[in-house]
Amino acid sequence: MSLPKPKVTISDVARVAGVSSSAVSYALNDKPGVSAATRDKVLKVADSLGWRPNSAAKSLSDASTRSIGLVLTYDTAVLSVETYTMELIAGLSSELEKEGYSLTIRYASSQKSEMDVLRDWIATGGVDGVLLTNIELGDPRVDLFCDHPELPVLLLCDSSVAGGLPALSDDEQSSAHLLVDYCHELGHQRIARVAGPEALSHTFIRDNAFMEETAELNLQYSCLHSDYSPDGGRRCTDRLLSLPNPPTAIIYDNDIMALSAMRMAQELEMDIPGELSIIAWDDSFLCQVNMPSITALSRDVVGRGRASARALLDMIDGQTFESTTDVTSEIIFRDSSGPLIA
């Protein structure tokens, strides 16, 4: 139980080593301008004194914080059931760790307060880069960052809505086609979709892709928008099943809604998948472990987080980033989907 140690600074090291503070700085940063002997001595002294760079001083001096920012906007209840954000954080932080970067998280309860946080980061250099998710159509954050190219930003959204900003896209297009084609191959003629909020850009992208592909294949297609919640999923499923000619396959924009639909179907004693195929966009432990297990489109969200961090680090490093599209989505075939049993 030693005493609270006073912080040891570069000038302490300089004094003990008997050299100037600039010599110490050079030695510590492995830069030329210092002899090998001096460097060795400095390193030894720094180590014995337990010197660590002071991040605030470094930030002030070189205007970098060695951290990237993420704003959490969903309310706390949604964050608890959705694993997406946690996976993203896990991927981000694990990649950042390799460079000694940290992830700075801020919670914002409204769009306005999120904008405040972002403006603050831009104005003060509170972070070296920012990751933006859940981009909406006409999202003010896009305009904000278009106006401030000095702060690296990466959007997780389709490049068509990124306003020219760097974006890491999912190939929602092909994924939608993949799912529609799969239903078609199973022989389904009437398929439906319970989508996420209409304001979200990826919902919009998916909407278009589904309409396109179903038209192409001459399938009957209906789509209802909901809010990713269990209740929302139920309500939409109820409406769809009440149609005169109900769909025989329903695709849900998240696992939660798919699961609640599954519950409902079981309560109605429907045969899954004999009477109805249920498919989730976004795989999770939930889909895997449910009985019957739920067919799902799987994306590597953790990997996406890693790639995002990598891209941001590169941009901070001065490299220009070209928007890319992930094509790793695949359907995990499980028990909730199959051909109709007439």
Added chain:
Amino acid sequence: MSLPKPKVTISDVARVAGVSSSAVSYALNDKPGVSAATRDKVLKVADSLGWRPNSAAKSLSDASTRSIGLVLTYDTAVLSVETYTMELIAGLSSELEKEGYSLTIRYASSQKSEMDVLRDWIATGGVDGVLLTNIELGDPRVDLFCDHPELPVLLLCDSSVAGGLPALSDDEQSSAHLLVDYCHELGHQRIARVAGPEALSHTFIRDNAFMEETAELNLQYSCLHSDYSPDGGRRCTDRLLSLPNPPTAIIYDNDIMALSAMRMAQELEMDIPGELSIIAWDDSFLCQVNMPSITALSRDVVGRGRASARALLDMIDGQTFESTTDVTSEIIFRDSSGPLIA
């Protein structure tokens, strides 16, 4: 699309307002030493120029970062299924937001690298406070912070293992008793528990509490330790059910293991809860939505996160924190538990 604005500093404000920089500082921080007229002018100018305090400079000057630190240690796969960490983060960040604090997250892939991060925070003041979770018996982090009282820390663990450091405890003791008593009331004579890793301090606390209470009530009790994973849960369940006199009620230390046990029981076509009661320690959407739904001990993890943030903020503010114990746990009675049907 304006030009990248140069950062506006306090001296810019001073120049435009025609006063000294210290006057600006006083005015901006609402401190005495400046006339009302000057203050008004300064505030107006600062606002029109869009001045924001530079966090690095402020940190350097007053040795505070307005952020608290959290190290993520589980591997990314576990973080994806467990909602505990996400709930904690949601609670923490939402409470911190009220004071304009941010949450600094670091990922550490080993205990050694976690210690490095913590030592770094201590040595450089990279954060104003630290939250420690998943405390183990003889955890080196406890010793580290005992040696460094200068950095506020809060442990989420039983105060008996906190080494005198501030701790926010769950009342594991009463929770364990609650669960055992419940099983007893249902008429179960042989109960078992599939616990988490033995090294974790809260596992240890629970182990003792269970042994105590089951002895008290003269119940047969067996306990196996596992790793919170689906596979681990299965293996332990299998072993328990293979005993000559298998338990008729099993309590699992997390929802994941309880769920995998449920799957297994269903595959064996066991009657749940007629032949076996399954209970989870830690509620989640999983427990709620499963069929049959799973009886679970529910804790308010988001609230715990909030309380942690509040406590840390108070400590940073100089207040002394007395360790407290949460007593909000309650059993959510669902379909997976009930009396034996002989």
Added chain:
DNA sequence: TTGTAGGCGTTATCAC
């Protein structure tokens, strides 16, 4: 009430 000066710890630019 106001302005000046020095410090926080680091990096970078100069002379030497």
Added chain:
DNA sequence: GTGATAACGCCTACAA
């Protein structure tokens, strides 16, 4: 190769 010195932006004695 080395060591002063200024700069980063803010805060706070202290002096005017």
